[in-house]
Amino acid sequence: MIDMEDEISLCEQAAGRARQLEARGDFAGAAKAYREAAECMLRYASGVQGKPSEDSKLLAEQLLKKALSCKARQEQPAAADGPALTPPVGDEKRETDKSVQTAETGDPAANSGTFAGSNRSAISRDLKHYNGAARKASAASIEGSVFRPEPPTGVRFSDIAGLEEVKRQVRLKLIEPLKHPELYKRFDKSTNGGILLYGPPGTGKTMIARAVTEEAGLDLFSVCGSDIIGSRFGDGERNLRALFDAARASRHAMIFCDEFEVLAPKRGGRSTVMNRLVPELLMQMDGFVKAEGTLIVMAATNRPWDLDTAVLRPPRISHRIYVGLPDFEARKFLLMHHLEKVPRQFPLDYDWLAVELEGCNCADVVAFVEMLKEPSIQRGLNTGRDEQYLLPEDIDEVLEAFHPSVQAADLEALSRWEASQA
Numbered sequence: 001m002i003d004m005e006d007e008i009s010l011c012e013q014a015a016g017r018a019r020q021l022e023a024r025g026d027f028a029g030a031a032k033a034y035r036e037a038a039e040c041m042l043r044y045a046s047g048v049q050g051k052p053s054e055d056s057k058l059l060a061e062q063l064l065k066k067a068l069s070c071k072a073r074q075e076q077p078a079a080a081d082g083p084a085l086t087p088p089v090g091d092e093k094r095e096t097d098k099s100v101q102t103a104e105t106g107d108p109a110a111n112s113g114t115f116a117g118s119n120r121s122a123i124s125r126d127l128k129h130y131n132g133a134a135r136k137a138s139a140a141s142i143e144g145s146v147f148r149p150e151p152p153t154g155v156r157f158s159d160i161a162g163l164e165e166v167k168r169q170v171r172l173k174l175i176e177p178l179k180h181p182e183l184y185k186r187f188d189k190s191t192n193g194g195i196l197l198y199g200p201p202g203t204g205k206t207m208i209a210r211a212v213t214e215e216a217g218l219d220l221f222s223v224c225g226s227d228i229i230g231s232r233f234g235d236g237e238r239n240l241r242a243l244f245d246a247a248r249a250s251r252h253a254m255i256f257c258d259e260f261e262v263l264a265p266k267r268g269g270r271s272t273v274m275n276r277l278v279p280e281l282l283m284q285m286d287g288f289v290k291a292e293g294t295l296i297v298m299a300a301t302n303r304p305w306d307l308d309t310a311v312l313r314p315p316r317i318s319h320r321i322y323v324g325l326p327d328f329e330a331r332k333f334l335l336m337h338h339l340e341k342v343p344r345q346f347p348l349d350y351d352w353l354a355v356e357l358e359g360c361n362c363a364d365v366v367a368f369v370e371m372l373k374e375p376s377i378q379r380g381l382n383t384g385r386d387e388q389y390l391l392p393e394d395i396d397e398v399l400e401a402f403h404p405s406v407q408a409a410d411l412e413a414l415s416r417w418e419a420s421q422a
């Protein structure tokens with residue numbers, strides 16, 4: 001008999017590894033690890049409980065989608081090639097991959113057309129969401145094309161390291177108009193239109209979306225481009241309509257679309273699916289900004305040059321905001337915040353460490369702190385004694401092996417794209 005706990009913990013380990021590899025840009029490795037995680041979840045879904053569990057099948061499906069999305073990104077030309085040389089991802093390719101993947105796993109759920117929205121949290125937390133009472137409030141999820149808002153995450157602007165100018169702009173454009181409508185009216189300042197957050201991965205784009213909805217009291221409908229596309233003919237359009245309908249029905253909502261380039265790639269390629277889906281997206285975005293209520297679209301991408309140009313036109317996207325790497329102060333803030341409770345018996349030079357981590361994104365800094373904890377834990381396991389402390393030499397060792405996940409070529413490609421838009 002399969003041990004349920006084993007499958008869950010194997011799944012969690014594989015998914016954790018996948019997330020790390022993805023953050024480092026190793027999409028081939030991430031795709032493999034996501035798939036491994038999905039397979040564990042599938043075994044759990046069908047093997048343990050006697051009858052297949054819909055909840056864990058949904059989760060497995062979500063992991064498979066992440067695997068496919070990483071696979072598609074692996075096959076894209078390197079960002080270093082720059083905007084002109086980076087064609088959109090062909091969705092025929094993606095669909096072929098999907099069928100290969102589902103045939104390999106033999107999972108009927110992967111063809112079911114239902115899936116959960118973007119959710120980057122730990123598997124066990126996801127499972128808790130999917131099970132029992134918490135299910136109702138599960139993260140912006142689609143079941144039979146019904147989208148639900150994400151449960152409140154509690155992320156505030158004060159949790160976001162650095163990005164002061166980004167926060168100011170987002171406040172000015174999204175939050176203050178809701179708080180001071182008269183002031184905006186007095187200057188006849190237009191407040192509608194979507195916002196594009198672009199920049200390297202792991203810099204806080206998703207966090208900003210969450211903080212905006214928390215602070216503005218909006219429902220957050222958070223999706224990934226690859227979630228929307230689906231696997232069957234017409235899924236993409238159906239899902240898009242269902243997403244915008246659900247957000248409109250809430251009347252006070254923000255749609256946050258991650259991996260926007262997957263949903264809105266440049267048209268004109270061989271992909272008939274995308275050539276149909278992008279016009280539907282344009283139509284939905286146009287209708288959305290005119291509808292009654294407070295309705296905002298925020299989109300995020302690491303590859304803005306892949307976006308269809310019509311989608312970038314106001315009012316669909318009225319503002320583009322660059323979300324960049326953390327500066328010295330932001331890295332120091334993150335280090336202090338995450339290292340505060342790590343047991344140690346020596347004074348830590350945060351300034352020095354923040355300088356050492358120059359070039360890292362915020363997700364790297366968080367990953368670095370996680371790695372710092374491992375040697376002490378290993379010592380505890382080896383000796384059987386829990387009373388362990390972080391040692392100065394642990395920092396040196398981890399620093400030596402640690403590399404920022406964002407490459408100079410990624411930043412150069414972003415800067416070339418900005419220059420081409422001027």
Ligand SMILES: Nc1ncnc2c1ncn2[C@@H]1O[C@H](COP(=O)(O)OP(=O)(O)O)[C@@H](O)[C@H]1O
Nearest residue numbers: 159160161201202203204205206207362363366
């Ligand atoms: N500006 C930031 N401040 C604090 N933590 C951050 C920041 N940016 C990223 N992180 C950390 O990295 C993780 C991934 O960030 P995310 O917002 O998903 O990045 P992006 O959407 O830009 O890829 C977050 O959960 C958080 O732990």
Ligand SMILES: [Mg+2]
Nearest residue numbers: 205206207258
């Ligand atoms: Mg994100």
